[in-house]
Amino acid sequence: MATVTLSAVTKSYAGNAVIHGIDCVIEDGEFVVIVGPSGCGKSTLLRMVAGLEAITGGTIAIGDRVVNQVEPKDRDIAMVFQNYALYPHMTVFQNMAYGLKIRGLSRDAIRARVDKAAEILQLGALLERTPRQLSGGQRQRVAMGRAIVREPQVFLFDEPLSNLDAKLRVQMRVEIKRLQQRLGTTSIYVTHDQTEAMTLADRLIVLNGGIAEQIGRPIELYERPASLFVAGFIGSPAMNFLDGAAGDDGRVVLAGGTVLAATAPAGSGVTVGIRPEHLVPAAESEAAAHLHVDMVELLGADTIVYGTLGEGGPALLLRLAGIAQIAAGTRLPLGFPPEQLHLFDRATGKRL
Amino acid sequence: MQRRVVFDGKLLPYLLVAPQLAVTLVFFFWPAAEAVYFSTQRQDAFGLSTVFVGFENFAAVFADPGYLHSFQVTAIFSVAVTLLAMLPALLLAVMADRVVRFASVYKTALMLPYAVAPAIAGVLWLFLFAPGIGIVANALKWLGIDWNYLLNGNQALLLVIVAAAWKQLSYNFLFFLAGLQAIPKSLLEAASIDGAGGFLRFRTIVLPLLSPTTFFLFVVDVVYAFFETFGVIHAVTGGGPSKATEILIYKVYYDGVVGLDLGGSSAQSVVLMIIVIALTAVQFRYVERRVHY
Numbered sequence: 001m002a003t004v005t006l007s008a009v010t011k012s013y014a015g016n017a018v019i020h021g022i023d024c025v026i027e028d029g030e031f032v033v034i035v036g037p038s039g040c041g042k043s044t045l046l047r048m049v050a051g052l053e054a055i056t057g058g059t060i061a062i063g064d065r066v067v068n069q070v071e072p073k074d075r076d077i078a079m080v081f082q083n084y085a086l087y088p089h090m091t092v093f094q095n096m097a098y099g100l101k102i103r104g105l106s107r108d109a110i111r112a113r114v115d116k117a118a119e120i121l122q123l124g125a126l127l128e129r130t131p132r133q134l135s136g137g138q139r140q141r142v143a144m145g146r147a148i149v150r151e152p153q154v155f156l157f158d159e160p161l162s163n164l165d166a167k168l169r170v171q172m173r174v175e176i177k178r179l180q181q182r183l184g185t186t187s188i189y190v191t192h193d194q195t196e197a198m199t200l201a202d203r204l205i206v207l208n209g210g211i212a213e214q215i216g217r218p219i220e221l222y223e224r225p226a227s228l229f230v231a232g233f234i235g236s237p238a239m240n241f242l243d244g245a246a247g248d249d250g251r252v253v254l255a256g257g258t259v260l261a262a263t264a265p266a267g268s269g270v271t272v273g274i275r276p277e278h279l280v281p282a283a284e285s286e287a288a289a290h291l292h293v294d295m296v297e298l299l300g301a302d303t304i305v306y307g308t309l310g311e312g313g314p315a316l317l318l319r320l321a322g323i324a325q326i327a328a329g330t331r332l333p334l335g336f337p338p339e340q341l342h343l344f345d346r347a348t349g350k351r352l
Numbered sequence: 353m354q355r356r357v358v359f360d361g362k363l364l365p366y367l368l369v370a371p372q373l374a375v376t377l378v379f380f381f382w383p384a385a386e387a388v389y390f391s392t393q394r395q396d397a398f399g400l401s402t403v404f405v406g407f408e409n410f411a412a413v414f415a416d417p418g419y420l421h422s423f424q425v426t427a428i429f430s431v432a433v434t435l436l437a438m439l440p441a442l443l444l445a446v447m448a449d450r451v452v453r454f455a456s457v458y459k460t461a462l463m464l465p466y467a468v469a470p471a472i473a474g475v476l477w478l479f480l481f482a483p484g485i486g487i488v489a490n491a492l493k494w495l496g497i498d499w500n501y502l503l504n505g506n507q508a509l510l511l512v513i514v515a516a517a518w519k520q521l522s523y524n525f526l527f528f529l530a531g532l533q534a535i536p537k538s539l540l541e542a543a544s545i546d547g548a549g550g551f552l553r554f555r556t557i558v559l560p561l562l563s564p565t566t567f568f569l570f571v572v573d574v575v576y577a578f579f580e581t582f583g584v585i586h587a588v589t590g591g592g593p594s595k596a597t598e599i600l601i602y603k604v605y606y607d608g609v610v611g612l613d614l615g616g617s618s619a620q621s622v623v624l625m626i627i628v629i630a631l632t633a634v635q636f637r638y639v640e641r642r643v644h645y
Contacts, residue, residue, distance in 0.1 A: 052541050073547040085538035089560040098556070099546035150546070 002076075002153040002186055003028050004049060008058035011044055011210075019045055019210045021058065026188065026203075031180050033189045035197035035233070036207035042190045043158055045207070049188060050079050050156050062153060078147035079156040082163065084139045086131040086146070092118075093127040096146045117145045120179065137168045144176070148183065155180070157189040161196065173199060194234055198222070206230045224342075228349040231273045231342055237304060239273045239342070240316050246270055252343065256310045258289045261338035269346035276304070276319035278340035287333030291316055296326050305332070384625065390618035409619035418595060419603065419620070426599040429513060430577035436517035437573050438566070441524030446554070448525070449532045459529070466522035470580065474587025477515040501589070505596025508589045512597050515588060516581040524569050531565035532558065571635050578628055600624050 004026040011019035018041045026032045034042045047053040049060055051072035059066050067075050078099075086095050093114055100110045118124045121141045131139055140160060147155055160176070161169045177200055180187050191197055197204055198218045206213045206221065206229070214226040218234075225231035231239045243255045246264035252272060253259050264270045282288070289309055297304040305318040305326055318334070326332065343352040391409050393402045413419050448458050465473065480488045483500040492499040501507040535558060543553045559566075582601050585591060591598035591606055598606065604624060608617025 050541075050545060052544075072541075072545045073549065077545065079542070079545050081538045081542060083536065083538055085536065085542035087539060087543075087557060098543070098548075102547040102552065146542075146546075 002063035003061075004154055004186060004188065005061040006045075006049075006058070007061075009045070009048065009055060009060060010057035011041070011048060011053065012056050017056075017210065019048075019056075022205075022207075022212050024205060024212065024215055026186060029184045029186055031177075031187045031189065031200060031202045032205060033191060033197040033201035033203075034205045034207055035191055035194060035201075037233075038192055040207045041210040042192075042207045046079075046156055046158055046188060046190045049154070050077055051075050076153045077156055078150045078152040078154075079158065080143045080147050080160045082159040084131070084143040084160075084163075086139060086142055088131055091128050091130055092123060092134070092142050092145075095131070095142055096149050099146065099150050113149045113151075114145075117149045120148070120182075121145050121175075136164050137172065140164060140168075140172055141175075144179065148179070153186065155185050155187040157187065157191075159191055160189075162191070162193070169196075176200065194236060198234065204234075206233060208233075224351070225273075226351050228271060228273070228344045231344070235275055237276050237317050237319065239275050240279070242272045242274075242309065242314055242316075243346070244270045244272045254289070254309070256289065256313050258309075258336075260288070260336055260341060262341050262343060264343055264352050268352075270352065271344040271346045271349075273342035273344060274336060274340055276317040277302075278337060279316070279318045280335045280337060281318075281320070282333050282335035284333050286335060288336050289334050291318060291332040291334050293326055293328050293330050293332055295328055296324075298323055307332070387618045387621045387625070390614055391622045392615075393618075394615045405615070409615040410623070413616055413619050413623065418598075421595060422598050422600055422603045425509065425595075425597065426578070429509065429516075429581075429597075429599050430574055432513045433516045433520070433577040433581065434570065434573040436513060437520035437576075438524050438569060440517075441521050441569075442528050442562075442566075444521075445525050445528035445532055446558075448529055462525050463522050465519055466526075468519070470519060470583025471587045473519050474515060474584040477511065477518075477584075478588050481511055501593075503593055505593055508593055508597050512581070512585050512588050516577065516584045519581075519584060520573055520576050524573065527565050527569055528562070531562045535561050567635075571632060574631060574635070575628060578624070600627075 006022050006024045006026075009019060009022045010017060022045060024032075034045060036042045044053055048055050049062075051067065051070060055068050059068055061067060062075060062077070087098065090098065096114045096117060097110045100113060105113070114127070115124075118127060121144055123138070123141055123145055126134060126138060126142075131142065134142065140163075143160065157176070161172050164172060173196055176189075189196075189200055191200075201218050203216060204218050204221055205215045208229045214221055214230045221230055221234050225234060225239075228241070232241070244252045244260070245255075246252050246266055246268050248266050250263040250266045251259060252262045252264050252270055254272065260272065262272075279291075291305065291307040291309065292311060292313075293305055293307040295306040297306075300323065302322065303320045303324040303326070305320065305324070307316055307318070308314065309316045318332070344350065345352055392404055392406060394405045394409070395402045444462060448455065448462065451458055468476070478486075480486050481499070481501060483489050483502060489499050498504075499507065501511050539557055539561075540553055543557050548556065578599075579601055581599065582605065585597055585599065585602050586605075589597045591602045600620065601624065604617050604621045607613045607620065611617070
């Protein structure tokens with residue numbers, strides 16, 4: 001068990017910076033998810049912790065030890081790869097025992113550890129098979145098994161679920177979370193899937209273009225996104241953004257003329273964000289604006305309404321709980337609850 | 353599972369394989385059949401009459417001490433050529449795989465020997481090692497080594513082994529390199545996180561995953577050593593000195609074309625054919641079991 005400390009970590013390839021100084025202390029036993037769109041540098045960051053990529057600047061420490069110059073094999077970490085990276089010429093047992101054998105454990109100790117891991121992951125019946133004979137979910141579990149038998153200080157996960165089908169992904173997600181809680185091992189998990197990120201993480205690092213946009217608990221990020229990027233990335237369906245401006249009195253007025261119960265520094269350009277689930281239908285007399293409905297998706301548990309704010313205005317999504325009978329083409333009076341509005345500086349994208 | 357595309361036509365498949373079959377028939381089955389036929393015949397010195405003699409030619413061949421000697425030479429030669437063509441090729445491929453800059457230059461340079469015709473390659477080595485004029489021969493002399501492969505049979509055998517192996521090196525290199533590049537990088541990364549150092553990774557991950565390539569090359573190289581080294585030997589030593597480099601295929605040529613013993617030569621080539629078929633069958637039967645596909 002150990003903390004992982006990233007201090008001003010940077011990475012560049014031939015002068016092109018891809019990671020621009022990340023600072024983060026990952027506590028002992030914490031499950032941290034690094035999330036971001038493809039190409040944001042999240043896998044690179046993870047691989048730097050693993051020792052598979054050199055660190056250009058800053059330091060990475062595991063426990064009290066700075067590991068910048070330490071070989072992957074000496075960092076006491078285990079990694080689960082996106083394509084599982086199982087050794088195709090070895091059985092499941094040999095795959096899991098490989099690292100233990102290299103570390104010189106006795107035959108009995110290896111057997112005991114592999115059996116224990118196999119029991120946790122329900123791989124007992126598969127130990128003598130080769131990876132080729134396994135399904136995707138089983139391979140995934142073997143990759144997990146190979147990581148846990150080592151009893152490392154840190155688990156690293158590089159998009160481990162992205163090769164699975166949707167149903168299996170949800171199931172494995174729950175298993176990973178349960179396993180981590182049971183073992184209490186510090187874990188760093190990389191994904192581009194915000195649902196995975198929200199459900200697994202104790203804390204999230206939202207990475208965009210090599211910069212940590214925000215680090216915090218999932219619910220903090222949902223409730224108080226620090227930037228437009230985080231606001232748009234966390235939450236599904238994504239937050240609505242509307243252009244607005246603060247008048248002389250500081251009251252925010254949307255481009256369509258709707259006046260909101262929110263204030264910003266006078267005269268500044270503002271992007272107003274509101275989540276689809278926070279928009280509320282209002283009585284006609286109290287409506288702040290009208291949604292012109294073009295399409296309705298009935299999902300059973302909730303209803304997604306697509307439309308525009310006013311005639312030909314900006315696109316807006318509304319999510320209502322349960323089944324709402326709304327026809328396309330109707331005008332839906334809407335209210336903007338002031339406590340659910342997020343205001344961002346239009347120039348910098350930062351939260352106001 | 354790969355899905356197979358099936359065409360319904362009856363004629364098309366035959367048409368498609370016809371050219372290959374024609375080539376095989378004309379250049380392999382026909383000569384092979386002729387060889388089998390002639391191995392049971394004896395011809396007079398002027399080629400005017402032939403008589404059926406059953407297995408007499410085979411009996412004569414196996415009673416010939418020269419033939420048994422040629423057997424020994426071939427065994428040493430083929431084992432040495434195969435090893436010498438494969439091990440350095442593997443080493444070079446591993447190193448070329450790690451080269452980042454100018455990789456294609458290295459690869460092209462390492463591929464060149466394969467583009468050289470066997471006889472030309474032989475002449476090249478001849479020039480390098482010819483006693484008196486060869487640059488390497490002179491260097492060896494300067495080092496105090498008495499180099500004269502025209503007189504020393506062991507030196508001659510060594511020279512043709514090296515020349516033949518050099519020629520095949522490129523081919524092996526190319527396949528090893530392709531094999532190495534087909535190994536997913538994440539496997540090696542996983543192994544290094546599992547604690548394996550460079551050599552251990554090579555032994556426990558790379559070599560087993562390379563085994564299909566190694567097996568294939570082993571079969572190809574043995575067949576190469578048996579048959580295709582004729583040009584090199586012919587150019588460098590002509591089977592000499594005193595038959596020290598006369599491998600079986602060279603003896604077939606020498607006895608048949610130079611010695612004009614058509615029946616004996618045919619019998620030898622039938623024996624050779626059986627040996628290679630048997631060797632290949634053995635390789636596939638026993639070695640393949642240890643191969644991980």
